[in-house]
Amino acid sequence: xxxxxxxxxxxxxxxxxxxxxxxxxxxxxxxxxxxxxxxxxxxxxxxxxxxxxxxxxxxxxxxxxxxxxxxxxxxxxxxxxxxxxxxxxxxxxxxxxxxxxxxxxxxxxxxxxxxxxxxxxxxxxxxxxxxxxxxxxxxxxxxxxxxxxxxxxxxxxxxxxxxxxxxxxxxxxxxxxxxxxxxxxxxxxxxxxxxxxxxxxxxxxxxxxxxxxxxxxxxxxxxxxxxxxxxxxxxxxxxxxxxxxxxxxxxxxxxxxxxxxxx
Amino acid sequence: xxxxxxxxxxxxxxxxxxxxxxxxxxxxxxxxxxxxxxxxxxxxxxxxxxxxxxxxxxxxxxxxxxxxxxxxxxxxxxxxxxxxxxxxxxxxxxxxxxxxxxxxxxxxxxxxxxxxxxxxxxxxxxxxxxxxxxxxxxxxxxxxxxxxxxxxxxxxxxxxxxxxxxxxxxxxxxxxxxxxxxxxxxxxxxxxxxxxxxxxxxxxxxxxxxxxxxxxxxxxxxxxxxxxxxxxxxxxxxxxxxxxxxxxxxxxxxxxxxxxxxxxxxxxxxxxxxxxxxxxxxxxxxxxxxxxxxxxxxxxxxxxxxx
Numbered sequence: 001x002x003x004x005x006x007x008x009x010x011x012x013x014x015x016x017x018x019x020x021x022x023x024x025x026x027x028x029x030x031x032x033x034x035x036x037x038x039x040x041x042x043x044x045x046x047x048x049x050x051x052x053x054x055x056x057x058x059x060x061x062x063x064x065x066x067x068x069x070x071x072x073x074x075x076x077x078x079x080x081x082x083x084x085x086x087x088x089x090x091x092x093x094x095x096x097x098x099x100x101x102x103x104x105x106x107x108x109x110x111x112x113x114x115x116x117x118x119x120x121x122x123x124x125x126x127x128x129x130x131x132x133x134x135x136x137x138x139x140x141x142x143x144x145x146x147x148x149x150x151x152x153x154x155x156x157x158x159x160x161x162x163x164x165x166x167x168x169x170x171x172x173x174x175x176x177x178x179x180x181x182x183x184x185x186x187x188x189x190x191x192x193x194x195x196x197x198x199x200x201x202x203x204x205x206x207x208x209x210x211x212x213x214x215x216x217x218x219x220x221x222x223x224x225x226x227x228x229x230x231x232x233x234x235x236x237x238x239x240x241x242x243x244x245x246x247x248x249x250x251x252x253x254x255x256x257x258x259x260x261x262x263x
Numbered sequence: 264x265x266x267x268x269x270x271x272x273x274x275x276x277x278x279x280x281x282x283x284x285x286x287x288x289x290x291x292x293x294x295x296x297x298x299x300x301x302x303x304x305x306x307x308x309x310x311x312x313x314x315x316x317x318x319x320x321x322x323x324x325x326x327x328x329x330x331x332x333x334x335x336x337x338x339x340x341x342x343x344x345x346x347x348x349x350x351x352x353x354x355x356x357x358x359x360x361x362x363x364x365x366x367x368x369x370x371x372x373x374x375x376x377x378x379x380x381x382x383x384x385x386x387x388x389x390x391x392x393x394x395x396x397x398x399x400x401x402x403x404x405x406x407x408x409x410x411x412x413x414x415x416x417x418x419x420x421x422x423x424x425x426x427x428x429x430x431x432x433x434x435x436x437x438x439x440x441x442x443x444x445x446x447x448x449x450x451x452x453x454x455x456x457x458x459x460x461x462x463x464x465x466x467x468x469x470x471x472x473x474x475x476x477x478x479x480x481x482x483x484x485x486x487x488x489x490x491x492x493x494x495x496x497x498x499x500x501x502x503x504x505x506x507x508x509x510x511x512x513x514x515x516x517x518x519x520x521x522x523x524x525x526x527x528x529x530x531x532x533x534x535x536x537x538x539x540x541x542x543x544x545x546x547x548x549x550x551x552x553x554x555x556x557x558x559x560x561x562x563x564x565x566x567x568x569x570x
Contacts, residue, residue: 007563014556015518019496022522025545026493034528034542058457058490058527062338065331097534099327186429 036096064093068100071107080112084137091145101145102158109138109162135166153185160192170200174209191216191226198229198236206236217245285373286381293385294392296358297351302389305343309397312339313404329405329412329441333533336401337450341529343397344390344458345486351386352465353478376562383466383558390458398451402443409442440535449543450532456550457526461486463557464521470564488516489523496522521553 029035071086087104094100116122116130142159149155160176163169174196181190190212197209210233213226227247234244316335359365368378416434420426465482472478488495498513526546528538 003563003567007560010556010563011560012518016514018552019499019514019517021549022492022525023496023500025525025549026522028545029525029528029542032539032542033536034531034538035524036530058341058454058523058529059338060527061334061530061533065334068327069331094530094534096531096536097330099330103327186433188429 033096060093064090064097064100067093068103075107075111078115080107080115080134083107083112087141091141095145095148098145098149098152098154101142101149101155105138105141105145105158105162107138108141109135109166113138113166135162138162139167151183153180153183153189156180156183157185157189160189160196164192164196170196170198171202171205174200174205178208178212191221191223195225195229198233203237206233209233210237210239214245222247281374281377285377286384289368289373289378289381290384290388293355293382294389296355297385297389300351300354302347302351303393305347306393306396309336309339309343310400312336313397313400326412326437326441329408329438330533332405332408333401333441333447334529336397336404337454337529337533340394340397340401340451340454341457344394344454345461347390347393348386348458348462349465349479349482349486351389352382352462353469353472353475353482355382355386356469357475375566379466379558379561379565383463386462387459390462391455394451394455398448402447405443405447409438413438437535444537446532446536446538449538450529452543453526453528453546456546457523460521460523460526460550460553460557461489463554463561467557467561467564470561470568485520486523489520490527491524492517492520492522493524495520521557522549525549 026035067086067090071083071090074082074086084104084107087100087107091097091100091104113131113134116134117127119127119130122130139159139162142155142162145155146152146159156176157180160173160180163173163176167173174193177185177189177193177196181187181193194209194212194216197205198213200206200209209229213230213233216222216226217230227245230245231247233239313332313336316332356365359368365378369375413435416438417426417431420430420434461482464485465478468481468485469475469478472481495513495517499510499517528542528546532538
């Protein structure tokens with residue numbers, strides 16, 4: 001009996017003494033990106049997240065992979081609502097996995113949006129509406145992903161591509177490409193930020209675009225596209241003739257293909 | 264008079280000291296006993312699973328294929344280690360009592376602590392050995408898939424005329440991150456540490472349990488609670504979240520259960536994060552602390568247990 005009481009006492013004293021140590025260690029591991037940071041989504045949502053983590057133990061990665069495979073199956077069945085809800089679950093389980101955010105947004109902004117756009121049985125107005133709704137959903141997914149991974153150049157690049165090719169929001173596309181480049185993205189993202197700014201209808205963006213493209217031109221990183229957009233910006237910003245670049249703008253062979261109805 | 268005689272006899276008896284060799288002998292006997300129970304059949308299942316996960320899902324993108332292979336196999340490793348740890352530990356004491364092996368061992372000058380440590384070490388050796396074999400299989404498949412996936416992506420990029428040196432370098436970096444690295448082995452080490460803690464808890468419970476089923480169920484309950492330890496601590500450390508009664512209940516639960524979520528670095532490894540040495544030291548240290556204290560408590564419970 002004496003030993004049993006000793007055992008209970010040791011267990012309780014150790015149990016209480018270990019709490020600050022565990023708290024400290026968990027914070028340390030979170031700083032080292034080994035454990036998930038608790039999400040700043042309000043107490044209720046946080047508890048939900050942690051409860052999910054607790055119930056699945058260390059098998060969240062496995063569960064996410066299984067749901068992703070199921071989402072792929074639903075994609076082959078063209079069931080977009082199911083694809084979206086399954087990817088929502090997948091990204092909740094693995095919010096630090098860039099690929100899941102990328103794929104979830106790709107399914108919505110490209111696959112689902114195009115599916116509705118070319119759906120012959122739907123009325124044209126509805127097709128346009130559904131196209132835009134799904135593109136918006138794709139953007140929303142990436143923006144949510146960027147809350148978890150604000151420094152990820154790939155997510156910024158994907159956001160820029162959707163803003164450029166699907167929404168035709170060139171100012172936002174320029175900002176996203178620029179953020180991608182700032183966070184270590186591929187070299188072309190800097191050039192594309194300039195191209196996107198050049199196509200916007202905002203003088204402030206033109207100035208940003210001109211600064212980027214002129215710097216690249218001066219650094220001998222010129223491409224036919226760069227010269228074309230630089231010429232366009234020189235014209236829009238009324239750059240004095242003596243400051244303009246000597247090249248002539250390359251002639252476009254045809255209009256750029258447009259994806260989706262314009263709004 | 265009689266008490267005085269007994270105590271004088273006890274004093275005259277030579278004190279049996281802790282012997283690592285004796286512990287090792289008991290551990291090896293435990294390994295043999297568990298191997299005879301055909302517990303290692305799981306290894307075959309694992310190998311099939313690893314091969315399946317590695318080569319079956321070629322429809323999804325290449326990076327995701329490597330990701331899937333790692334998450335499925337590391338998930339299987341976690342299940343293997345925890346289930347083997349809990350079930351075999353829960354079975355050992357009752358089986359030794361049923362076979363009368365326990366009485367044969369303890370009638371010799373074998374301290375009960377040596378017996379407990381030998382049993383625990385035996386189970387951990389079995390789990391460790393199994394994990395090493397499975398880690399080797401996983402590493403081999405991942406290494407094979409890594410080169411195949413890289414070739415596949417570059418060929419596709421070449422066909423689409425997107426194989427700029429920068430883009431190829433990026434793919435190489437992504438595939439290398441998702442492929443075979445030391446981080447994979449640290450993830451397996453973390454799985455082993457978690458299993459070691461759960462096994463010690465199971466041993467502790469088997470000393471007070473009346474049945475094997477009770478030990479297994481209670482250990483699994485503690486394992487689940489242990490994964491939500493951060494949530495329980497949140498309740499305790501933030502008074503505005505809960506009432507006084509909830510906080511006391513949270514404190515008791517948090518005090519009794521180990522925080523098993525600390526060992527969940529597997530997800531980060533699957534996502535391609537690099538495991539720093541500091542994290543390895545941290546999780547190894549906390550696991551050693553848990554195992555030492557829980558083993559000591561087990562000893563206190565077992566030393567006077569009537570068998």
